Amino acid sequence: MDLSRPANDLLELVALIVKGGSGRRDLSLTAVATLSSLDRQGPQRITTLATAEGVSQPSMTQLIQRLEQRGLVARGSDPADGRVALVTVTDQGRAALVARRQRNAERIAGLLADLPEPDVRALADALAAVLPTMRARVGPEASGQGGRGNRAERVDQPRF
Amino acid sequence: MDLSRPANDLLELVALIVKGGSGRRDLSLTAVATLSSLDRQGPQRITTLATAEGVSQPSMTQLIQRLEQRGLVARGSDPADGRVALVTVTDQGRAALVARRQRNAERIAGLLADLPEPDVRALADALAAVLPTMRARVGPEASGQGGRGNRAERVDQPRF
DNA sequence: GGCCCGTCGATAGGCATGCTATATAAATGC
DNA sequence: GCATTTATATAGCATGCCTATCGACGGGCC
Numbered sequence: 001m002d003l004s005r006p007a008n009d010l011l012e013l014v015a016l017i018v019k020g021g022s023g024r025r026d027l028s029l030t031a032v033a034t035l036s037s038l039d040r041q042g043p044q045r046i047t048t049l050a051t052a053e054g055v056s057q058p059s060m061t062q063l064i065q066r067l068e069q070r071g072l073v074a075r076g077s078d079p080a081d082g083r084v085a086l087v088t089v090t091d092q093g094r095a096a097l098v099a100r101r102q103r104n105a106e107r108i109a110g111l112l113a114d115l116p117e118p119d120v121r122a123l124a125d126a127l128a129a130v131l132p133t134m135r136a137r138v139g140p141e142a143s144g145q146g147g148r149g150n151r152a153e154r155v156d157q158p159r160f
Numbered sequence: 161m162d163l164s165r166p167a168n169d170l171l172e173l174v175a176l177i178v179k180g181g182s183g184r185r186d187l188s189l190t191a192v193a194t195l196s197s198l199d200r201q202g203p204q205r206i207t208t209l210a211t212a213e214g215v216s217q218p219s220m221t222q223l224i225q226r227l228e229q230r231g232l233v234a235r236g237s238d239p240a241d242g243r244v245a246l247v248t249v250t251d252q253g254r255a256a257l258v259a260r261r262q263r264n265a266e267r268i269a270g271l272l273a274d275l276p277e278p279d280v281r282a283l284a285d286a287l288a289a290v291l292p293t294m295r296a297r298v299g300p301e302a303s304g305q306g307g308r309g310n311r312a313e314r315v316d317q318p319r320f
Numbered sequence: 321g322g323c324c325c326g327t328c329g330a331t332a333g334g335c336a337t338g339c340t341a342t343a344t345a346a347a348t349g350c
Numbered sequence: 351g352c353a354t355t356t357a358t359a360t361a362g363c364a365t366g367c368c369t370a371t372c373g374a375c376g377g378g379c380c
Contacts, residue, residue: 063338081347223366245329
């Protein structure tokens with residue numbers, strides 16, 4: 001089956017949605033992903049977060065510092081290893097996450113609201129069928145445990 | 161009809177796709193969109209590009225300068241109005257655009273390739289049905305001619 | 321014609337977020 | 351107990367965006 005047309009269509013849809021969210025970002029994409037990871041998986045160390053989000057360790061250190069200043073995360077220490085900094089989401093961080101998700105969902109719902117209902121239904125069903133597999137496909141590779149060196153060992157892949 | 165589930169699913173799909181494209185970007189999102197606009201609609205002035213892409217005029221000036229240094233666009237002047245700078249894509253710019261699109265399409269096709277064919281077909285059909293309307297819905301609003309002031313007059317909307 | 325004002329683009333300065341290279345501190349191995 | 355490895359922090363730099371403001375051109379009105 002030829003995937004180029006759906007691939008390009010999907011690409012365009014993503015571009016439309018991402019572009020629609022113009023304006024000042026309160027939280028960067030990486031910040032949201034990091035908070036989300038901390039929310040789902042509990043306290044994690046800096047290096048783990050860095051490799052999971054695909055940024056360098058210093059970048060993650062700085063991101064955590066910014067998030068800490070804003071009260072969205074807290075730092076703890078690992079009783080078993082004095083070097084590690086265990087990062088935790090605060091309630092405020094969780095709230096920011098929820099608010100952010102809701103705004104995005106509303107924006108997208110606004111786009112969908114203009115479409116004929118059968119089309120929306122077809123899209124909804126197709127997404128529901130496809131998402132679990134894509135989650136599984138992307139997830140494991142992105143969260144490869146890594147952390148052996150100081151560097152993130154990333155492929156030089158174009159982003160979007 | 162309840163749009164929250166499809167909206168959240170779509171959001172997650174976008175997040176998966178955007179996050180999948182980790183790594184060094186050769187061209188920013190705005191750069192690609194600008195080149196694409198120049199390719200589709202021919203030479204345009206800085207201000208028009210800025211409002212169309214939702215960035216400030218100085219940002220667009222700088223982006224065009226960077227793109228010009230890399231040979232991806234060229235500047236001309238409007239014979240009818242000495243103030244305006246008409247920006248054009250070069251062949252090299254078009255080539256960069258094609259290469260970029262192809263890499264992205266391949267990446268997404270790679271994701272789709274893991275899915276059962278009927279699911280892909282359903283998604284492809286749903287996308288094809290939905291895209292024209294969304295294009296129309298998002299396009300006009302984003303390219304409102306504006307240009308009254310120096311400032312871009314943007315709403316403070318969270319991006320993605 | 322000459323002046324004022326609006327519009328177009330450029331410049332200056334600042335902030336956020338990423339990077340690489342390297343430093344510091346704790347743990348581990350001989 | 352000192353060298354090595356590992357976890358994080360710091361320094362310095364690049365990019366891409368912003369606001370504020372400047373200089374240049376164009377158009378209307380006297």
